[in-house]
Amino acid sequence: xxxxxxxxxxxxxxxxxxxxxxxxxxxxxxxxxxxxxxxxxxxxxxxxxxxxxxxxxxxxxxxxxxxxxxxxxxxxxxxxxxxxxxxxxxxxxxxxxxxxxxxxxxxxxxxxxxxxxxxxxxxxxxxxxxxxxxxxxxxxxxxxxxxxxxxxxxxxxxxxxxxxxxxxxxxxxxxxxxxxxxxxxxxxxxxxxxxxxxxxxxxxxxxxxxxxxxxxxxxxxxxxxxxxxxxxxxxxxxxxxxxxxxxxx
Amino acid sequence: xxxxxxxxxxxxxxxxxxxxxxxxxxxxxxxxxxxxxxxxxxxxxxxxxxxxxxxxxxxxxxxxxxxxxxxxxxxxxxxxxxxxxxxxxxxxxxxxxxxxxxxxxxxxxxxxxxxxxxxxxxxxxxxxxxxxxxxxxxxxxxxxxxxxxxxxxxxxxxxxxxxxxxxxxxxxxxxxxxxxxxxxxxxxxxxxxxxxxxxxxxxxxxxxxxxxxxxxxxxxxxxxxxxxxxxxxxxxxxxxxxxxxxxxxxxxxxxxxxxxxxxxxxxxxxxxxxxxxxxxxxxxxxxxxxxxxxxxxxxxxxxxxxxxxxxxxx
Numbered sequence: 041x042x043x044x045x046x047x048x049x050x051x052x053x054x055x056x057x058x059x060x061x062x063x064x065x066x067x068x069x070x071x072x073x074x075x076x077x078x079x080x081x082x083x084x085x086x087x088x089x090x091x092x093x094x095x096x097x098x099x100x101x102x103x104x105x106x107x108x109x110x111x112x113x114x115x116x117x118x119x120x121x122x123x124x125x126x127x128x129x130x131x132x133x134x135x136x137x138x139x140x141x142x143x144x145x146x147x148x149x150x151x152x153x154x155x156x157x158x159x160x161x162x163x164x165x166x167x168x169x170x171x172x173x174x175x176x177x178x179x180x181x182x183x184x185x186x187x188x189x190x191x192x193x194x195x196x197x198x199x200x201x202x203x204x205x206x207x208x209x210x211x212x213x214x215x216x217x218x219x220x221x222x223x224x225x226x227x228x229x230x231x232x233x234x235x236x237x238x239x240x241x242x243x244x245x246x247x248x249x250x251x252x253x254x255x256x257x258x259x260x261x262x263x264x265x266x267x268x269x270x271x272x273x274x275x276x277x278x279x280x281x282x283x284x285x286x287x288x289x
Numbered sequence: 290x291x292x293x294x295x296x297x298x299x300x301x302x303x304x305x306x307x308x309x310x311x312x313x314x315x316x317x318x319x320x321x322x323x324x325x326x327x328x329x330x331x332x333x334x335x336x337x338x339x340x341x342x343x344x345x346x347x348x349x350x351x352x353x354x355x356x357x358x359x360x361x362x363x364x365x366x367x368x369x370x371x372x373x374x375x376x377x378x379x380x381x382x383x384x385x386x387x388x389x390x391x392x393x394x395x396x397x398x399x400x401x402x403x404x405x406x407x408x409x410x411x412x413x414x415x416x417x418x419x420x421x422x423x424x425x426x427x428x429x430x431x432x433x434x435x436x437x438x439x440x441x442x443x444x445x446x447x448x449x450x451x452x453x454x455x456x457x458x459x460x461x462x463x464x465x466x467x468x469x470x471x472x473x474x475x476x477x478x479x480x481x482x483x484x485x486x487x488x489x490x491x492x493x494x495x496x497x498x499x500x501x502x503x504x505x506x507x508x509x510x511x512x513x514x515x516x517x518x519x520x521x522x523x524x525x526x527x528x529x530x531x532x533x534x535x536x537x538x539x540x541x542x543x544x545x546x547x548x549x550x551x552x553x554x555x556x557x558x559x560x561x562x563x564x565x566x567x568x569x570x571x572x573x574x575x576x577x578x579x580x581x582x583x584x585x586x587x588x589x590x591x592x593x594x595x596x597x598x599x600x601x602x603x
Contacts (some may be wrong), residue, residue, distance in 0.1 A: 169389035178465035254398035269580035
């Protein structure tokens with residue numbers, strides 16, 4: 041089995057982002073960037089499948105600026121075999137990402153594509169499902185467990201009321217939830233080795249995909265600020281305030 | 290202008306989040322139709338027909354629709370899509386699962402988790418874990434939208450029910466199948482729609498200690514939630530999780546116990562009307578958003594809280 045893992049470079053999850061004063065977006069200058077946490081989990085899962093003899097090759101792919109290459113190197117250092125970098129400085133929406141990835145899938149013919157369930161910057165939670173639709177493949181989103189059972193993949197999904205298990209044939213799409221696994225740290229020797237692994241560079245034009253955004257961003261603003269609250273001295277005072285001041289008890 | 294809302298339900302009851310999606314649909318304008326896809330979900334279709342502002346209900350009843358798997362929903366909704374300018378579903382795990390498939394097939398960019406409708410083409414949605422609000426204008430001919438249920442009022446009932454039309458369901462998609470489900474059982478109200486939520490974090494120490502929160506929850510008729518730290522530590526099941534990657538809640542009262550208040554947790558609860566924080570670390574970031582903060586050991590404070598609410602009649 042061959043596994044394709046799309047990875048995205050995003051603002052590090054610990055960074056408190058600031059909205060630009062001109063409301064054109066979020067200030068990303070000199071902000072720490074990392075691999076999207078859900079993508080890390082996807083890479084880890086693919087590598088574990090390889091270690092367990094379920095997969096022969098893991099290919100990491102990223103779409104974005106030159107710096108996205110660092111994100112691919114991180115995936116290679118974790119254990120992916122090679123990388124594909126689709127270079128563009130434009131903002132690419134999930135629909136366009138899914139179309140480019142479909143092009144990559146057509147060229148690479150993987151049996152499985154594992155993506156993160158959402159990117160922590162745009163919070164769309166759409167790319168994996170869109171790719172599945174474009175390919176006409178089955179999908180298992182928000183996965184917290186993946187098992188091979190004969191010809192079928194059994195995937196446990198995190199749903200609102202608890203857990204749900206679906207079975208699907210390959211080729212298929214999986215998107216990862218946080219509890220699927222604990223991603224490994226890349227060791228220094230593996231980081232050095234990753235520098236020698238190949239990364240193919242391509243452009244969105246190679247896949248004949250129009251990446252023009254469908255959603256025009258009119259403005260980006262701060263969310264309404266909560267006013268500072270008060271500290272209470274005792275539980276009795278707390279209950280009194282909740283009942284008589286806030287009126288919620 | 291005609292808008293289709295895809296109902297969220299468990300085949301027995303109409304999900305409250307559907308009423309929020311109907312409110313969003315009314316703001317877009319035009320006739321609002323609702324699709325109820327399920328198995329033996331006739332009662333749901335009848336309930337949907339009574340929701341204020343709904344002009345018509347389509348009811349598709351078939352085995353493959355029981356769990357609203359994405360592949361089956363895609364085929365069903367695409368069959369109806371021609372007649373609609375916008376298709377909406379609540380941003381539940383079910384809606385998030387099937388809607389992007391429909392968007393991709395229609396070649397439109399989904400607008401995820403909208404918090405506000407400005408006009409029929411302009412919407413506001415949170416990005417970066419709710420730390421910024423983005424106003425977007427869609428140039429797509431059809432809008433495919435998921436609706437954040439907590440920021441829209443729940444539409445009430447109307448005087449006379451809309452008509453219910455039965456439609457054919459598609460064949461099962463061979464490539465995927467439902468195997469099993471493991472649902473958390475609770476007599477308490479559902480987390481996403483509860484008026485009061487009491488949540489515990491890593492400070493709870495272990496799963497058994499959650500009982501002290503459950504006792505308070507039972508008295509207040511509240512739901513119990515948790516931070517990711519508490520879920521990852523195995524204290525409670527994952528569907529308790531409140532945050533960017535868990536559930537988004539906006540109750541009247543949110544009580545955070547032993548929760549530091551990481552960005553990802555705040556993303557799921559900072560629209561609550563009143564926030565209470567009980568934490569022994571007075572530097573914890575949760576106090577920056579809390580209306581009422583109590584610096585105390587939760588193992589003293591929570592039982593004392595239970596006693597105090599007893600005194601005022603709970």
